[in-house]
Amino acid sequence: MALDFLTIRDIDLQNKRLLIREDFNVPIVNGRITNSARIRAALPTIKLALAQAKQVCLVSHLGRPNGIEEEYSLRNIVPVLQELLDTSVYFSEGLERTLHKIVLYENMRFFPGEISDDVGLANKLADLCDIFVMDAFGSAHRAHASTVGVAEHAPLAVAGLLLATEVDNLNRVMHSPKRPLVAIVGGAKVSSKIQVLTSLLHVVDKLIIGGGMANTFLAAQGVDIKESLYERDMLPVAHEIMSGPMANKVILPLDLVWDGNKIMDIGEKSCSQIKQHVNNAKTILWNGPMGVFENPLYATGTIETAKYIAESNAYSVAGGGDTIAAIDVAKVQDSIDYISTGGGAFLEYIENKTLPGIKALTRKVKYVS
Numbered sequence: 001m002a003l004d005f006l007t008i009r010d011i012d013l014q015n016k017r018l019l020i021r022e023d024f025n026v027p028i029v030n031g032r033i034t035n036s037a038r039i040r041a042a043l044p045t046i047k048l049a050l051a052q053a054k055q056v057c058l059v060s061h062l063g064r065p066n067g068i069e070e071e072y073s074l075r076n077i078v079p080v081l082q083e084l085l086d087t088s089v090y091f092s093e094g095l096e097r098t099l100h101k102i103v104l105y106e107n108m109r110f111f112p113g114e115i116s117d118d119v120g121l122a123n124k125l126a127d128l129c130d131i132f133v134m135d136a137f138g139s140a141h142r143a144h145a146s147t148v149g150v151a152e153h154a155p156l157a158v159a160g161l162l163l164a165t166e167v168d169n170l171n172r173v174m175h176s177p178k179r180p181l182v183a184i185v186g187g188a189k190v191s192s193k194i195q196v197l198t199s200l201l202h203v204v205d206k207l208i209i210g211g212g213m214a215n216t217f218l219a220a221q222g223v224d225i226k227e228s229l230y231e232r233d234m235l236p237v238a239h240e241i242m243s244g245p246m247a248n249k250v251i252l253p254l255d256l257v258w259d260g261n262k263i264m265d266i267g268e269k270s271c272s273q274i275k276q277h278v279n280n281a282k283t284i285l286w287n288g289p290m291g292v293f294e295n296p297l298y299a300t301g302t303i304e305t306a307k308y309i310a311e312s313n314a315y316s317v318a319g320g321g322d323t324i325a326a327i328d329v330a331k332v333q334d335s336i337d338y339i340s341t342g343g344g345a346f347l348e349y350i351e352n353k354t355l356p357g358i359k360a361l362t363r364k365v366k367y368v369s
């Protein structure tokens with residue numbers, strides 16, 4: 001399927017200043033990057049830009065900081081970025097223009113107006129460049145100043161290579177997928193993903209819910225989840241799904257692993273149940289760990305799930321920052337057909353077949369002869 005928006009390959013970059021929106025939202029523990037997959041995924045576009053353009057400016061968000069928090073400074077990723085690019089990268093705390101060939105600006109979420117898509121901030125970003133390049137697939141579902149606003153104000157807004165590849169691969173899955181289509185959704189971002197679940201239900205044959213995401217559903221069914229992570233506001237949505245016509249598509253955990261009063265992982269019976277559905281599937285979508293997999297004590301459900309998917313003959317697509325990290329721990333990267341850098345974005349793209357950050361890109365002109 002041909003893409004209907006411009007990509008970085010369609011335009012002349014000579015003498016141009018580029019501003020690339022990256023997804024450098026990598027997992028960081030005590031200032032150290034624990035998984036650099038998202039940075040590595042950004043390299044092809046950056047290298048192409050460095051080879052042809054006059055200047056390359058990079059922006060991204062990192063984590064969910066409350067104002068300026070050193071822990072979430074993008075300065076933390078400079079050493080890894082320099083090593084991967086084999087060149088020095090100038091780091092700028094403010095949004096000033098510089099003459100450096102490659103500049104990494106501070107965490108976009110340190111700037112007021114990023115999340116509210118403030119026009120002033122969007123304009124300031126647009127002023128930094130001749131061409132805006134959107135390559136942050138993982139952030140394209142959010143209409144922020146550095147994803148949508150800047151695209152609307154820059155003279156030209158095109159897709160980077162990563163974004164174009166992601167869209168291409170996901171279009172392939174969505175375009176008449178082989179059935180049964182089984183989606184497995186877990187993780188912690190309940191409120192940002194639960195709405196998507198409702199519409200995913202229309203598309204999939206089975207929806208397996210695990211991780212923190214399952215807790216809200218279990219609570220809606222009257223299970224006492226004690227002090228486990230869940231979202232009270234989302235109880236009505238979960239209840240509606242479980243009492244609606246598509247409840248039979250939903251597969252919830254059968255047993256759980258607890259740490260005191262908190263659910264930390266899915267149990268053995270839940271794993272067997274997942275294995276059975278995965279074996280039966282022809283297409284599998286996976287986003288979100290089944291438990292707190294960062295702790296080896298509670299990683300079993302997630303690692304087992306990754307292995308079942310890797311061993312199945314179905315076409316498998318997985319995405320999400322933490323999901324990618326879990327796939328690395330399970331060492332099954334090579335047995336999953338496509339690994340998307342997006343988590344929430346990945347689910348939302350499946351749902352809507354586009355994203356705000358993609359809609360804002362410059363369209364290809366259709367010539368009528």
Ligand code: ADP
Nearest residue numbers: 187188189211212263291292320321322323343
């Ligand atoms: P992704 O980055 O792949 O989109 P999320 O960010 O939504 O995934 O979720 C990943 C996080 O969910 C992990 O940090 C994991 O510890 C957490 N998580 C999974 N299950 C639970 C649970 N039962 N309770 C608390 N946190 C959980």
Ligand code: MG
Nearest residue numbers: 320321322343
């Ligand atoms: Mg995550």
